[in-house]
Amino acid sequence: MASKITFIGAGNMAGAIIGGLIESGVAPSDITATAPNESELASLKQRLGVNTQTDNNAAVKDANVVVLAVKPQIMRSVCEAMSTSVQQQSPLVISIAAGLDADTIDQWLGGKTALVRCMPNTPSLVGIGASGLYANGAVSEAQRTQATQLMEAVGIVEWVEDEHLLDAVTAVSGSAPAYFFLMFEAMEEAAVKLGLPAATARRLAIQTALGAATMAQQSDKDPATLKQNVMSPGGTTERAIQHMEDAQLRTTIADAMQACADRAQAMAKELSAS
Ligand SMILES: NC(=O)C1=CN([C@@H]2O[C@H](COP(=O)(O)OP(=O)(O)OC[C@H]3O[C@@H](n4cnc5c(N)ncnc54)[C@H](O)[C@@H]3O)[C@@H](O)[C@H]2O)C=CC1
Numbered sequence: 001m002a003s004k005i006t007f008i009g010a011g012n013m014a015g016a017i018i019g020g021l022i023e024s025g026v027a028p029s030d031i032t033a034t035a036p037n038e039s040e041l042a043s044l045k046q047r048l049g050v051n052t053q054t055d056n057n058a059a060v061k062d063a064n065v066v067v068l069a070v071k072p073q074i075m076r077s078v079c080e081a082m083s084t085s086v087q088q089q090s091p092l093v094i095s096i097a098a099g100l101d102a103d104t105i106d107q108w109l110g111g112k113t114a115l116v117r118c119m120p121n122t123p124s125l126v127g128i129g130a131s132g133l134y135a136n137g138a139v140s141e142a143q144r145t146q147a148t149q150l151m152e153a154v155g156i157v158e159w160v161e162d163e164h165l166l167d168a169v170t171a172v173s174g175s176a177p178a179y180f181f182l183m184f185e186a187m188e189e190a191a192v193k194l195g196l197p198a199a200t201a202r203r204l205a206i207q208t209a210l211g212a213a214t215m216a217q218q219s220d221k222d223p224a225t226l227k228q229n230v231m232s233p234g235g236t237t238e239r240a241i242q243h244m245e246d247a248q249l250r251t252t253i254a255d256a257m258q259a260c261a262d263r264a265q266a267m268a269k270e271l272s273a274s
Pocket residue numbers: 008009010011012013014034035036037040056069070071072074078096097098119120121122174175
């Protein structure tokens with residue numbers, strides 16, 4: 001991928017994607033990251049060897065791809081302050097902000113931007129990311145391929161043709177690593193109550209999640225069948241699963257994902273009106 005890629009913002013998500021890109025073979029010298037804070041940039045430079053810059057406009061010059069990786073709440077001021085540079089350079093712009101719609105960002109950047117909205121997740125850091133992508137009308141086929149290649153370097157990619165579906169992607173993968181981390185916390189706490197040392201419990205729970213995910217990915221059986229295969233009639237798993245069903249775990253998950261997608265929509269409304 002012989003592109004110069006600039007990340008506007010150098011926080012959790014940018015760091016995860018940059019780490020994954022370098023791991024996949026992208027040269028650190030082809031990557032620039034920006035942030036207002038020199039010390040945040042110094043640690044990124046030391047850790048990953050990328051170029052750093054506190055001036056967003058300078059960082060956009062020479063970039064083929066600009067990834068907007070700041071918090072949604074400051075996206076407007078950041079975009080408006082670099083709109084002239086973006087208009088001059090005409091890079092492919094990829095926004096990873098939750099909620100914010102393509103038309104709003106395009107407007108803040110001065111219009112006619114080739115803009116891809118991407119909803120990634122933090123496992124991109126270890127090359128097992130899952131990203132949803134949406135392109136506006138100004139994105140060429142070559143730029144779509146460029147965005148696919150960039151995000152496939154850190155995981156799997158699914159394109160959506162209806163922009164609103166990115167809110168569903170946020171609910172099922174963007175925010176979802178946190179759901180599984182919560183599950184690890186809860187399982188570790190419960191296992192400690194059952195008498196296991198915390199470190200042992202954590203190791204076993206994480207390895208089990210990894211095993212279940214790998215099986216689900218590699219098997220031709222659906223998750224319901226794989227679950228059934230663990231449940232001996234009258235056995236231990238049946239008791240555990242029955243307890244989860246009785247406690248309406250499915251409803252809790254559905255409600256949480258609905259709340260996630262609703263929040264993305266509400267953020268888009270709040271921020272486009274501000
Ligand atoms: N953290 C996650 O799991 C995910 C985050 N996202 C999206 O990624 C974006 C960034 O989120 P995080 O990385 O979690 O936030 P973060 O707070 O870790 O990073 C934000 C970065 O922006 C920098 N920044 C602040 N003002 C700036 C400016 N004027 N110019 C350049 N950089 C500036 C900060 O110094 C920091 O490096 C958000 O829009 C979020 O919706 C999307 C998917 C997953």
